[in-house]
Amino acid sequence: MKRVGIITLYYKNYNYGGQLGAYALQKAIAKLGFHCEQITFKWLNEHTLQTYESAKGAEHFRIFSESIPHSKRLYTVSDIAECVDDYDSFVCGSDQIWGLPWVISDGVLPCMALSFVPASKTKIAYAASMGGAEIEPDRKSILAPHVNSLDFVSVREKSAIPFVSTMNNGVIAHVLDPVMLLDRSEWDEICAAPVEKAYILTYDLRDTGVQEYAEALSRKYGYEIITLAAAGAATVGPEEFVGYIKHAKYFITSAFHGAVFAILYKVPFLVFPVSDNPQDPKSMDSRLLALLDTFRLSSCYVYDTSNIPNIDEVTFHHIDESKTSAFRDSSLQFLKAALEF
Structure with a gap:
């Protein structure tokens, strides 16, 4: 071998x-x-x-x-x-x-x-x-x-x-x-079960406005906010990370792999930019934009924090599972x- x-x-x-x-x-x-x-x-x-x-x-x-x-x-x-x-x-x-x-x-x-x-x-x-x-x-x-x-x-x-x-x-x-x-199914094998209640999940690499938006969403629906990391400081392990995303009602993030798991588990999510100029080809946001474009989810990206997309309109029905496969x-x-x- x-x-x-x-x-x-x-x-x-x-x-x-x-x-x-x-x-x-x-x-x-x-x-x-x-x-x-x-x-x-x-x-x-x-x-x-x-x-x-x-x-x-x-x-x-x-x-x-x-x-x-x-x-x-x-x-x-x-x-x-x-x-x-x-x-x-x-x-x-x-x-x-x-x-x-x-x-x-x-x-x-x-x-x-x-x-x-x-x-x-x-x-x-x-x-x-x-x-x-x-x-x-x-x-x-x-x-x-x-x-x-x-x-x-x-x-x-x-x-x-x-x-x-x-x-x-x-x-x-x-x-x-x-x-x-x-x-x-393979991620479910290591996925740790989170708390059994409705919650809004946040995972922010920097102070991008993620938490502010989550708080507004929390006031609207009455859901608790669970924060996996603030400014990149991880609070739980990788298995819990997968589990919390899988079971979230909404997920707000600025992280590439946060978006990846939201797509895998089809959790309504929004992505906040981490750079001042996301369109710069050297920007770390370009990898997020490329990911969202691949799955036709560009509408999940917050281009302007004064005009945030409606997270309730995020759907995954247009994703062709056969193409993903x-x-x-x-x-x-x-x-x-x-x-x-």
């Missing part, structure tokens, strides 16, 4: 999207018939590491991350090449592995495009993201030679294809975020074909 090593934002990433994405990609590849694990790689800087480890929900995340198959050894930039003989193929992705300059240093960035893997091994980017549709020229110059050496490249945001095409001459595929490679199948087929190469 082929052995597959994944490099992504797994180690000490006490963030819902990061951990659930790492869980989903490992599980999806294992289901395709490969021995697969996360490579425990120190990708984050000391400041971010300390912030995560001191967070209120750190223990929940630590327990969950330990449940994901991973290498026993912790690697750093200086010794990551020593893992090469342990795997037949390598996958980098998903999440913002080619972005986050304030967390992923210039020295670490090449590793996120498998710079340490020799040409004799298959190198695959799955649903790689830069956060936005583009990155700054200095970061591109660091990343480009390594992206160019990848054998198979896919991105999470369709809007990123033109830019990534300038770094790799091959076909750049558009694939689903790993979270969506698993269906609802076909997108999942094509994404899995990309992975399978690349790993069997």
Whole structure:
């Protein structure tokens, strides 16, 4: 059985999207018939590491991350090449592995495009993201030679294809975020049951106006507000995160993976912008806009906080499940074909 090593934002990433994405990609590849694990790689800087480890929900995340198959050894930039003989193929992705300059240093960035893997091994980017549709020229110059050496490249945001095409001459595929490679029944397996009452759920990465709107909604319907995170400070574990979204009456967020799970569970939701200029191709909001556009849910995005869409008008009847299933199948087929190469 082929052995597959994944490099992504797994180690000490006490963030819902990061951990659930790492869980989903490992599980999806294992289901395709490969021995697969996360490579425990120190990708984050000391400041971010300390912030995560001191967070209120750190223990929940630590327990969950330990449940994901991973290498026993912790690697750093200086010794990551020593893992090469342990795997037949390598996958980098998903999440913002080619972005986050304030967390992923210039020295670490090449590793996120498998710079340490020799040409004799298959190198695959799955649903790689830069956060936005583009990155700054200095970061591109660091990343480009390594992206160019990848054998198979896919991105999470369709809007990123033109830019990534300038770094790799091959076909750049558009694939689903790993979270969506698993269906609802598979997420239900780890989904922790929340409180048994009607509630409005919020998950805000920054102070974007999410809470203010939720309070207005609460006054209108009399539902309690449950806050998963304020300014990114996680309060419950990944299993509870999935459960709370699944059972919410309404969900207000500014987070990409918050929107992903709302779409999976068809929970009425709105997305507030995290940047001042969402249309900027380098903006982190561009990934949200691309996601909503893929599922024809652009009306869920709050372009103007003085004119917020009516959340009661959010429906999912127009989403063609057969097309969603076909997108999942094509994404899995990309992975399978690349790993069997």
